[in-house]
Structure formats: C-alpha cells, structure tokens
Amino acid sequence: MSYTKLELQPLFDKIDELKPAFIERLSKAVAIPSVSGDESLRPKVVDMAHFLVKELTSLGFEDIQVKELGIQPPPVENPKLELPPVVLARLGNDKSKKTVLVYGHYDVQPALKEDGWATDPFTLVHDSVKDILFGRGSTDDKGPVMGWLNVVEAHNELKWELPVNLVCCFEGMEESGSVGLDKLIAQEAEAYFKGVDTVCISDNYWLGTTKPVLTYGLRGCNYYQVSIKGPGADLHSGIFGGIIAEPMTDLIKVLSQLVDGQGRILIPGIAEMIAPLTDKENALYDDIDFSVEELNAASGSKTSLYSEKQDILKHRWRYPSLSVHGIEGAFSGGGAKTVIPSKVIGKFSIRTVPDIESNKLDELVIDFVNKKFAELNSPNVIKAELIHDGAYWVSNPFNDAFTAAAKATEDVWGVKPDFTREGGSIPITVTFEQSLGTDVLLLPMGRGDDGAHSINEKLDVSNYINGCKTLGGYLHYYGRG
Amino acid sequence: MSYTKLELQPLFDKIDELKPAFIERLSKAVAIPSVSGDESLRPKVVDMAHFLVKELTSLGFEDIQVKELGIQPPPVENPKLELPPVVLARLGNDKSKKTVLVYGHYDVQPALKEDGWATDPFTLVHDSVKDILFGRGSTDDKGPVMGWLNVVEAHNELKWELPVNLVCCFEGMEESGSVGLDKLIAQEAEAYFKGVDTVCISDNYWLGTTKPVLTYGLRGCNYYQVSIKGPGADLHSGIFGGIIAEPMTDLIKVLSQLVDGQGRILIPGIAEMIAPLTDKENALYDDIDFSVEELNAASGSKTSLYSEKQDILKHRWRYPSLSVHGIEGAFSGGGAKTVIPSKVIGKFSIRTVPDIESNKLDELVIDFVNKKFAELNSPNVIKAELIHDGAYWVSNPFNDAFTAAAKATEDVWGVKPDFTREGGSIPITVTFEQSLGTDVLLLPMGRGDDGAHSINEKLDVSNYINGCKTLGGYLHYYGRG
Incomplete structure (x- = not known):
C-alpha cells in the first residue's frame, strides 16, 4: 500500500458510501434514449445535454456552456436537423494547479428490446446476483461520464478541493462520427481549453475481463x-x-x-x-493478460491466424x-x-x-x-x-499522466495495469493531441466483454465504483506529480 | 409471293381492318396491373385471368378451365396467398387436324411511374407519330397473348375455320418463376394437353429492331x-x-x-x-443481322470482348x-x-x-x-x-413448325427470318418439350429494343399487327404442312 493511498482512503470510502447515489445518477442518464444515429430521437439527445447541465450546475461547476454546432450536414432526412451541443464545464481555475480536460460522450448506440435485449435497454437494471448494471450507455459512455461527476460529488461531500482544475468536454455525436467536434476543439484550443495540461478520455475498455489496463496506442x-x-x-x-x-x-x-x-x-x-520492434516494446507484450482462447471467445470461432499471445497482440496493435x-x-x-x-x-x-x-x-x-x-x-x-x-496514435506510456493513472489503478485494484494498445481508432484522441498540443491518456472503466455496441450492454458495479476511484486517484496523483 | 399467301390475303386484310379493335383489346389488358411479383396486386392478376376468360368465351373457345394452383410457397408475406390460376381453353377438336398448344403469360413485371416512365405504365399509350404502343406488358407478354385471340377473332369475322385445333395455356406467374406450372403441365400432359402436336411460345424478341427471327435455342x-x-x-x-x-x-x-x-x-x-461447331451451324451465323455496334448500344458501353458478329453470337448462344x-x-x-x-x-x-x-x-x-x-x-x-x-434447349430449325413459321414470316415481312438462339433461358420451353414430348417453336412478336423488363416498355404497332398475321399464317402453314 503506497503512502498516497492512505491519503486517498477517505475518498475511496466516500465513493463506496455514495454507491447508491451514483447508481441512481447513471440510472437517470440511461433512461434518456440519447441515440445520435436516430434523427427522431434527436430531442432526447438534447435532453441528455440538459440533464448534464443540471447535474454539473448542482455539483458547483462553473462557466457551463452549451455549445451549439449548427445544422447537421447531409446525408440527413431532416435538412434542418440541429447537431446536439457540446457541453463544456470547468471546476477550479487555480493557476498553481494543473488542468485536466476530461472528454466523454453522452450519446449512445441505437437499441431496441426486439434486437434481443433481455431487459428494456433504456432502463438501468441492477442484477444484484451478478452485481452488474445492464442498459444502453451503461459502459459506453454514460458510466464514465457519470464517473467524473461522481468524483466531484465525493470531493464535495468530503469538503475536499479537487487536486487539479477540471475541464469537461462532453459531446453528443460520438456514435455518429463526432460531427462538428474537431472544429469546436480547434476553436476552443486557445479559449475554453487554454491552459489544459493533459487530456483524459475514458471511452474504451479493458482488454479482458479481469485486469485493468491503460491504453497508449491506437491504430x-x-x-x-x-x-x-x-x-x-x-x-x-x-x-x-x-x-x-x-x-x-x-x-x-x-x-x-x-x-x-x-x-x-x-x-x-x-x-x-x-x-521496428524495439526490445523494450517487445518486452511489454509478455506480461499482458491475454490468450488465444480469449480471442476465440471474442470472435466466436477458432479462426485465429496466430496461436501465441504476443503474435496476436502485435498484429492487433x-x-x-x-x-x-x-x-x-x-x-x-x-x-x-x-x-x-x-x-x-x-x-x-x-x-x-x-x-x-x-x-x-x-x-x-x-x-x-x-x-x-x-x-x-x-x-x-x-x-x-x-x-x-x-491517424494512428501512440503515446509514451511512462509519462506523468500514465504514471499517475497506473498508481491509482494499483491502489484501487491491487494490480499494476497492463499497458495496452487498441486495434481500432478513436479519432478524437489524435484531434485533442494535435489541437491542444498535450498528451492524451486513455483510462478505461469497463471490461472487454461489456458489449458496448451490442445487445445487453453492461457495466459491472465493481468497475463503475472502482472506476470512479481510479478516475479520482488519477487526478490526485497527476495533480501532485 | 407464294401461292399460299394469296389464300391468306383475306386473313391479313381482316387483321389490318380489325387493328383498332386489337389495340383496344390490348389496351384493356394493359390497364389491369397484373404484377405477379407484388403480393398486394395479386387480386389484379386474378382479374386479368377473368378478363381472359371473358374474351375467350366471347370468341367461342370451348372447355375453358381456370386451374387453381393452390397456396404460394414461401417466401411470401401472406402465408395464405393464392397463386394466380392457369387459364386453359380449346378451339376445335377435329381429329383430322393437327393440334397446336400456344403458351403465353398474362402477368407482368412491376412498374411505377416514378421509376422513370414517360407515361402511366398501366395505360396503353399510342404514340401515333412513331406508331408505337407504350405500356407495361405491351410486348411482354400481353401483346402476344392478345395476338392469339386476335387471330381467332379475324377467323370468326371471316367465318373461317381455324386450320388447326388450338389449345391455349396462359399463366399468371411467369415473371415470378412460373411457380406451379411444371406440375400442372405434367398433370395435363395426358389430359387437357393430350394430342398436342406442337407448342408455340411467343414470349421472346427479335435479336435487333428490323429483321424478324425464329428462335431455336436457349442456354x-x-x-x-x-x-x-x-x-x-x-x-x-x-x-x-x-x-x-x-x-x-x-x-x-x-x-x-x-x-x-x-x-x-x-x-x-x-x-x-x-x-463441336459443325460447318452447317457455323454457316448460320454469317447471315444474321447483327453487329458489335448493336451490342454496344444494348450494353450502353464499349465493353464487348469480341469485335466480330460471329464471335459475339457464338459466345452469346x-x-x-x-x-x-x-x-x-x-x-x-x-x-x-x-x-x-x-x-x-x-x-x-x-x-x-x-x-x-x-x-x-x-x-x-x-x-x-x-x-x-x-x-x-x-x-x-x-x-x-x-x-x-x-436446362438448355436446342431445336431443329428445319422441322415442320419452324418451316411453317418461316413461310408465314416471309409472307408478312417480305424477308426470310434469321434463325437465332438466345443466351438466356425460358425454362418453360424445356418443360413443354419434355412433358409433352413435342417440338417447341419460339415465335417472337416484339423487337429487341422493346424494353420488356424496363421503363417505357413498348410494342410497335407494326409488330403487333404483323405479329398477329405471322401467328395466323404459322397456324395455316403448319396445319396444312
């Protein structure tokens, strides 16, 4: 147990104590069917933005701005369809502190009960036996977005100051190509986002189901x-x-x-x-918790081109x-x-x-x-x-942000995280890095089997609550680092 | 001018005289949107069968039977959808005469004005400048089906006996796979169709736009x-x-x-x-009226794999x-x-x-x-x-039926027909040949540019009227041959 962890214990305890409130917050968020890909549900996406504004306001965030992005470009059925806004908010403006921009999205993938969901997709259902929360957006990405609010609520309850200035950027079009976001980020780089030291995105997943990861690369x-x-x-x-x-x-x-x-x-x-593959990079693959069996389970077949973990991960990443x-x-x-x-x-x-x-x-x-x-x-x-x-993206997994997130992860989960990359792309990562000239950290909350774009999307309660602790711990280690 | 033609001249004159009535008959047929591929229009397909029954009755046909084929097998939206009936009719039962079975279909391809039709597809429009009849089914296959009725009407008006016993087999599912027809033909081979000497199908087209053809092969x-x-x-x-x-x-x-x-x-x-290609077959290709330019016009491109007419036709047929x-x-x-x-x-x-x-x-x-x-x-x-x-099909283009049709064609059009094959299949040809053990003749009425399955389907008035003469002449030459 690290020295710092003792200091963070009250925060972790408070987060545990607030678990019912945090589940209730996620429940309210999931109940709003903010499907950005369904034009008829666009008003619900906007409702979700206003829900966030209300929450941010009650938590004491400052300078909350609802940034309209204008008309959605074709192809659209309704030529006057307005894009959902980007919600910006800030907490703290202390020049002596570092500033962390956290990104998340409040829109979700489409979901219909008849697609094969076991429960209503827009009702957060707590399976108390498995201790799992089921619902569209639970893990992608309402869980992580609520996570940042939860961290602030826990600080408020403890009457703690945040260890960093926090800037939130929550968008409503991520599942539909993040239309308009690049432009907004460029516009705000020297305005709302001025002074940001690092960006943290919690919108991906562990590689597997048991070991937390930090993600430092994307194809x-x-x-x-x-x-x-x-x-x-x-x-x-x-x-x-x-x-x-x-x-x-x-x-x-x-x-x-x-x-x-x-x-x-x-x-x-x-x-x-x-x-070229360096020895240092090559060594990283050895420790990662993964196997061909996990790949086969994920693909639902025995069609892997490689049998060795290292080969599979290298060819994916x-x-x-x-x-x-x-x-x-x-x-x-x-x-x-x-x-x-x-x-x-x-x-x-x-x-x-x-x-x-x-x-x-x-x-x-x-x-x-x-x-x-x-x-x-x-x-x-x-x-x-x-x-x-x-573009692809690769970060230095040994920089301050990753180091802080790694410490927090170890405090919360009791294991060092795997440093992973992903085969897919998260274009906003590159946009932030290039527009703000900062590092970006991908700090996932959910597990590899959460089914982000599938039926029966879920978030384990342990991932939700420990995820909040990890996000909070990361802010502390980064703020003091 | 052949001797026989002089005998047929009154028939040809009568057909010319009845032109307005024949166009009116085709107009009534086209007005019924008997689209077999559209379940919602199935009642119209049945209406078309009843229209035929009424016409056949008034023309003096005997033993008219509306053969129900039962429920349409899946895939269908309405699991109780009835297949359109096959209409059978007979005129004459003289043992001293030959018996000709004529096949046609009274259903049509789908057509919507908004597909790009210049006129309403289910209104027969007579362009009097070009002397062309536009409408869905005009050439495929309501024109030819009306053609057989017209031939009988002309004989009735002349108070002539038909030179053969005529058996009609008109189906309503040709554009949707002729579901149920094979079985009906097998059932009636030794019943309604007993004694049939030859089968004539008028449901294909000239190779080009100027020269009549008789078709003796299909891939x-x-x-x-x-x-x-x-x-x-x-x-x-x-x-x-x-x-x-x-x-x-x-x-x-x-x-x-x-x-x-x-x-x-x-x-x-x-x-x-x-x-192997015999010298005799090889020689047939030399006379045929066709060129690579016609292929290019038909394909709307210059993508022909061959430049010589003979190569093109051989590779098509x-x-x-x-x-x-x-x-x-x-x-x-x-x-x-x-x-x-x-x-x-x-x-x-x-x-x-x-x-x-x-x-x-x-x-x-x-x-x-x-x-x-x-x-x-x-x-x-x-x-x-x-x-x-x-199956593919090839007939002997020098048999009695082809010889009769060739004489009639020459009488009517003043040129010997080209003997053609087609690259596509007309499965019912093989079914008739195999089930009845008779020859089959393909005697087309329309031109190669009629646009059977396209927008603005048409039948030239000259093809309609001369087609009727050719059908009638064929019956006479075949009956006397």
Missing part, C-alpha cells in the same frame, strides 16, 4: 474504394454473359491480390514503413492489417439473381501504425490497384480512391 | 453459391483485422479463379463437354459463360463501414449449352471451388452448392 484507418464501371446499366447474364467484360470479374481479380490468407498485405512498400469489407452495386440479397452489375465498388481499409505515412500509403495502394487492373487489359473504367482516413 | 443456367463462414458474428476490423482469417479474403480468392478477364471459364473439364453476380453477407451499402463480415456467400452462375451434362458440371464446379479453398489452408468453413438449375 489508424485508411479506407479505400475501387469503382469499376462497365455497361451503362445492369445487364442480364443470359444475354450478355460471355460477350462483355464484366466489372465484377475485374474487381474480384483486383481485390484478391491485396492480402493473402495469412493476413499479409501484398502491396509492396508498406512493410518497409512499419516502425502494432502491425497494419487489410480487410475487404464488401462490394457496393453487386447483387447482395438472398437467392439467385442473374444480374451482371454495371458498376461495382469494392471497399477495403488498412489499419495503420507507426511509422506509416498516410499520403505515401494512399499512393502505394492506389498505384498498386491501378497496376493490377491494367494487367487485366479490361475495357472497363477504374477509379481507386481514399474515402476516409484517421 | 441453360446453373446457379451456384459458395458460403464461407468464420467468426460467430460480424466483427470490427480495428479489433480483429490482422489476427483472424477473414471469410471475405477467402471468398474473393476463390471467386477470382473461376473466370478470366476475357470471359474464359477456368474450371477444367467444362470446355471438353461443349458440342453456343458457348458457356460464367458471371459473378455478387456477395450476400458482406457490406453492400454506400460509404465506409469497417466490418469484417462473419459469413459471406458468393453467387455465380454458368450459362450452359449442348452437350454440357448438368450433374457433371455441378461436380466439376463444386470440386474446383473446394480445391481452391483447400489451397488457402483457411480455418474457415466452406460450402459450395448448386441452388438452381435450368
């Missing part, structure tokens, strides 16, 4: 499409089969040459850009991958349709890692695709293009 | 699907990309090896089964082709979705020709697909299977 994603256009309209294969060059034949030949069955990308020049997602314009229904599609658009993406240069990657990919198509001597017309990209 | 179609299953559910490519074997990668590798960019099927053993139609289960929408589909089902079909043995083909295809998948050493699970097949 990026460059998403490409290859359109091949032939006939002026879809044709009947009886009449045209065998006498015209079919776009689908060409597309499949091109797509088949991008990656091999072992997941190796076949486009020359990419492997050379990958940062630090090597690029290429997935072919599908084809737009081809027949995609059930049964048999004898169509020759006139224009087909193959979709694939590459997960990017240090030190792949995004523009260089695009050039390699597009050139390769065009070259492979040219080899077919097809009369059809190709267009290969990038349609979306998001 | 068959064997339709396959290849399912590849990996993970238990769709996965996120950020988390799983690079560490599991993706079903889409495997499927695309398999599909890419089926056919080359020049349309050559790469599955060994198929080419060896194709009937007498060589097999393989088309990849699409993939079920993969991402098929617009935009970017970072999914790893858990189960993908590739769909492809092979157009079959003499002397490909269907079962042998299935074996070659499925073995090849399994072999190519095995070479990938994938942990995923494959299932390759035939999901639908329809």
Whole structure:
C-alpha cells in the first residue's frame, strides 16, 4: 500500500458510501434514449445535454456552456436537423494547479428490446446476483461520464478541493462520427481549453475481463474504394454473359491480390514503413493478460491466424492489417439473381501504425490497384480512391499522466495495469493531441466483454465504483506529480 | 409471293381492318396491373385471368378451365396467398387436324411511374407519330397473348375455320418463376394437353429492331453459391483485422479463379463437354443481322470482348459463360463501414449449352471451388452448392413448325427470318418439350429494343399487327404442312 493511498482512503470510502447515489445518477442518464444515429430521437439527445447541465450546475461547476454546432450536414432526412451541443464545464481555475480536460460522450448506440435485449435497454437494471448494471450507455459512455461527476460529488461531500482544475468536454455525436467536434476543439484550443495540461478520455475498455489496463496506442484507418464501371446499366447474364467484360470479374481479380490468407498485405512498400520492434516494446507484450482462447471467445470461432499471445497482440496493435469489407452495386440479397452489375465498388481499409505515412500509403495502394487492373487489359473504367482516413496514435506510456493513472489503478485494484494498445481508432484522441498540443491518456472503466455496441450492454458495479476511484486517484496523483 | 399467301390475303386484310379493335383489346389488358411479383396486386392478376376468360368465351373457345394452383410457397408475406390460376381453353377438336398448344403469360413485371416512365405504365399509350404502343406488358407478354385471340377473332369475322385445333395455356406467374406450372403441365400432359402436336411460345424478341427471327435455342443456367463462414458474428476490423482469417479474403480468392478477364471459364473439364461447331451451324451465323455496334448500344458501353458478329453470337448462344453476380453477407451499402463480415456467400452462375451434362458440371464446379479453398489452408468453413438449375434447349430449325413459321414470316415481312438462339433461358420451353414430348417453336412478336423488363416498355404497332398475321399464317402453314 503506497503512502498516497492512505491519503486517498477517505475518498475511496466516500465513493463506496455514495454507491447508491451514483447508481441512481447513471440510472437517470440511461433512461434518456440519447441515440445520435436516430434523427427522431434527436430531442432526447438534447435532453441528455440538459440533464448534464443540471447535474454539473448542482455539483458547483462553473462557466457551463452549451455549445451549439449548427445544422447537421447531409446525408440527413431532416435538412434542418440541429447537431446536439457540446457541453463544456470547468471546476477550479487555480493557476498553481494543473488542468485536466476530461472528454466523454453522452450519446449512445441505437437499441431496441426486439434486437434481443433481455431487459428494456433504456432502463438501468441492477442484477444484484451478478452485481452488474445492464442498459444502453451503461459502459459506453454514460458510466464514465457519470464517473467524473461522481468524483466531484465525493470531493464535495468530503469538503475536499479537487487536486487539479477540471475541464469537461462532453459531446453528443460520438456514435455518429463526432460531427462538428474537431472544429469546436480547434476553436476552443486557445479559449475554453487554454491552459489544459493533459487530456483524459475514458471511452474504451479493458482488454479482458479481469485486469485493468491503460491504453497508449491506437491504430489508424485508411479506407479505400475501387469503382469499376462497365455497361451503362445492369445487364442480364443470359444475354450478355460471355460477350462483355464484366466489372465484377475485374474487381474480384483486383481485390484478391491485396492480402493473402495469412493476413499479409501484398502491396509492396508498406512493410518497409512499419516502425521496428524495439526490445523494450517487445518486452511489454509478455506480461499482458491475454490468450488465444480469449480471442476465440471474442470472435466466436477458432479462426485465429496466430496461436501465441504476443503474435496476436502485435498484429492487433502494432502491425497494419487489410480487410475487404464488401462490394457496393453487386447483387447482395438472398437467392439467385442473374444480374451482371454495371458498376461495382469494392471497399477495403488498412489499419495503420507507426511509422506509416498516410499520403505515401494512399499512393502505394492506389498505384498498386491501378497496376493490377491494367494487367487485366479490361475495357472497363477504374477509379481507386481514399474515402476516409484517421491517424494512428501512440503515446509514451511512462509519462506523468500514465504514471499517475497506473498508481491509482494499483491502489484501487491491487494490480499494476497492463499497458495496452487498441486495434481500432478513436479519432478524437489524435484531434485533442494535435489541437491542444498535450498528451492524451486513455483510462478505461469497463471490461472487454461489456458489449458496448451490442445487445445487453453492461457495466459491472465493481468497475463503475472502482472506476470512479481510479478516475479520482488519477487526478490526485497527476495533480501532485 | 407464294401461292399460299394469296389464300391468306383475306386473313391479313381482316387483321389490318380489325387493328383498332386489337389495340383496344390490348389496351384493356394493359390497364389491369397484373404484377405477379407484388403480393398486394395479386387480386389484379386474378382479374386479368377473368378478363381472359371473358374474351375467350366471347370468341367461342370451348372447355375453358381456370386451374387453381393452390397456396404460394414461401417466401411470401401472406402465408395464405393464392397463386394466380392457369387459364386453359380449346378451339376445335377435329381429329383430322393437327393440334397446336400456344403458351403465353398474362402477368407482368412491376412498374411505377416514378421509376422513370414517360407515361402511366398501366395505360396503353399510342404514340401515333412513331406508331408505337407504350405500356407495361405491351410486348411482354400481353401483346402476344392478345395476338392469339386476335387471330381467332379475324377467323370468326371471316367465318373461317381455324386450320388447326388450338389449345391455349396462359399463366399468371411467369415473371415470378412460373411457380406451379411444371406440375400442372405434367398433370395435363395426358389430359387437357393430350394430342398436342406442337407448342408455340411467343414470349421472346427479335435479336435487333428490323429483321424478324425464329428462335431455336436457349442456354441453360446453373446457379451456384459458395458460403464461407468464420467468426460467430460480424466483427470490427480495428479489433480483429490482422489476427483472424477473414471469410471475405477467402471468398474473393476463390471467386477470382473461376473466370478470366476475357470471359474464359477456368474450371477444367467444362470446355471438353461443349458440342463441336459443325460447318452447317457455323454457316448460320454469317447471315444474321447483327453487329458489335448493336451490342454496344444494348450494353450502353464499349465493353464487348469480341469485335466480330460471329464471335459475339457464338459466345452469346453456343458457348458457356460464367458471371459473378455478387456477395450476400458482406457490406453492400454506400460509404465506409469497417466490418469484417462473419459469413459471406458468393453467387455465380454458368450459362450452359449442348452437350454440357448438368450433374457433371455441378461436380466439376463444386470440386474446383473446394480445391481452391483447400489451397488457402483457411480455418474457415466452406460450402459450395448448386441452388438452381435450368436446362438448355436446342431445336431443329428445319422441322415442320419452324418451316411453317418461316413461310408465314416471309409472307408478312417480305424477308426470310434469321434463325437465332438466345443466351438466356425460358425454362418453360424445356418443360413443354419434355412433358409433352413435342417440338417447341419460339415465335417472337416484339423487337429487341422493346424494353420488356424496363421503363417505357413498348410494342410497335407494326409488330403487333404483323405479329398477329405471322401467328395466323404459322397456324395455316403448319396445319396444312
């Protein structure tokens, strides 16, 4: 038990004492179906913003601002649809303290009982036998957002000052592409967010179900499409089969040459850009609590390309991958349709890692695709293009923020956290880092099996309550560090 | 001008005289939206059957039977949906005459004004400048069906006896797979259809727009699907990309090896089964009115694999082709979705020709697909299977029925018809041939640009009226032959 932990014990005890109130707060939040992807529920997303304002106000936050982001750009059904606001709030403005920006989102994924939920998704249900809270948003991301409020409430009850100045940035469009947020962050970088020393995002998950983690890296994603256009309209294969060059034949030949069955990308020049694996990084993988069995459980299959934990984690976190997602314009229904599609658009993406240069990657990919198509001597017309990209992110897991979070984690959970990366991207991480010029820490609250975007989303009560303690402890260690 | 034509001149004159009445008859038929593929319009399909019964009755047909086919099997929205009936009718039962069965269908493809029609699809519009009739079903297949009734009306007006016994078989499910018809034909082969000498189907089109044709061959179609299953559910490519074997990668590798960019099927053993091209058959292609420009106009592109007419026609009619139609289960929408589909089902079909043995083909295809998948050493699970097949058909274009139709065509149009085949299948052709043990003649009324399944479907008045003459002339030549 560290020296500091003794000092934090009253905070941890208070958090335990307030557990019923904290569950009640999360319950109120979950009851608001703030689904950003459903236009008809947009008023509920706005209600959720106002709920936050009310909570922040009663907790004593200052300078609470509801930042409107304007009209949602197309595609939308309602051309006048307003984006949900970003809620900003601040607690403390003491120049002698460090300033921590905490980010979370108050919108959620869609959920319908008939999707297969065991309980009403918008009622937080406490399974007291398993001590688990079920409900949409419980873990993604209302639990963590309430977590920051809970930390403040515990301090208020203890009549403790926060050890840092706290700046909150809570958005309502995260599940729908964070539309408008990049611009707002850029605008506020030298205004509301001026003086921020570090950013903490609690919007991801432990790797597994038993060991807490801190996350220091994310892969990026460059998403490409290859359109091949032939006939002026879809044709009947009886009449045209065998006498015209079919776009689908060409597309499949091109797509088949991008990656091999072992997941190796076949486009020359990419492997050379990958940062070499240092001994220090290599050693990190040995301690991590993970196994091929966990991967198999998560994928619901025995389709792993690797059997060793280290290989799996490296290929998830630090090597690029290429997935072919599908084809737009081809027949995609059930049964048999004898169509020759006139224009087909193959979709694939590459997960990017240090030190792949995004523009260089695009050039390699597009050139390769065009070259492979040219080899077919097809009369059809190709267009290969990038349609979306998001940068990878890697932090120093030994910096002040990570060190503080690691101490807090050990105090609360009794184990050192695993330092993990993630295969997916959280674009806002890079945005904060670049716009504010600060470090970012990903400090997850929930477990790997919480089912963030699935039915029966849950948050274990222990994760919720210990998560609050960890967030609070992190602020203290960071504030004093 | 042949001797016989002089005898038929009164019939041809009468048909010209009755033109307004014939257009009126077609107009009434087109006004009934008998869309078999739209369950909500099923009552209209039944109305159309009753319209036919009324017409047939007033024309003096005998033994008119409305054959109910029972409940439509799944997939249907209404589990009690009744199939449209087959309408049977007979005119004449003279043992000294030959008996001709004429088949047509009274259902039509779906059509909505908003699909892009210039006029209401269910109002027959006579463009008097171009002398064209526009409307859904005008050419497919209400024009030809009315054609047979018109021929009888002209005979009645002339107080002529028909030169043959005429048996009508009009169905209402052709555009939706002719469900129930095979069974009915088998049942009636030795009953209502007993004594039928030949079958005439007027449900296809001229190859081009200027020269009448008689059709003596159709390709068959064997339709396959290849399912590849990996993970238990769709996965996120950020988390799983690079560490599991993706079903889409495997499927695309398999599909890419089926056919080359020049349309050559790469599955060994198929080419060896194709009937050799005889000198006699080879010579038939030289006279046919067709060009690569017509193909380009039809495909709306310059994607032809061949520049010579003979090559194009041979590859449309007498060589097999393989088309990849699409993939079920993969991402098929617009935009970017970072999914790893858990189960993908590739769909492809092979157009079959003499002397490909269907079962042998299935074996070659499925073995090849399994072999190519095995070479990938994938942990995923494959299932390759035939999901639908329809036999090819080739007739002797010099038999009595074709000879009679050729004479009638020459009388009416002043040119010898082209003897054509088609790349697509008309499964009912083979059913009639096999169930009744008779020849089948395909005697088209409309032109190649009628747009049977498209917007602005049309039938030129000249094709409608001359078509009636040709049908009538065919009955006379065949009856006397």
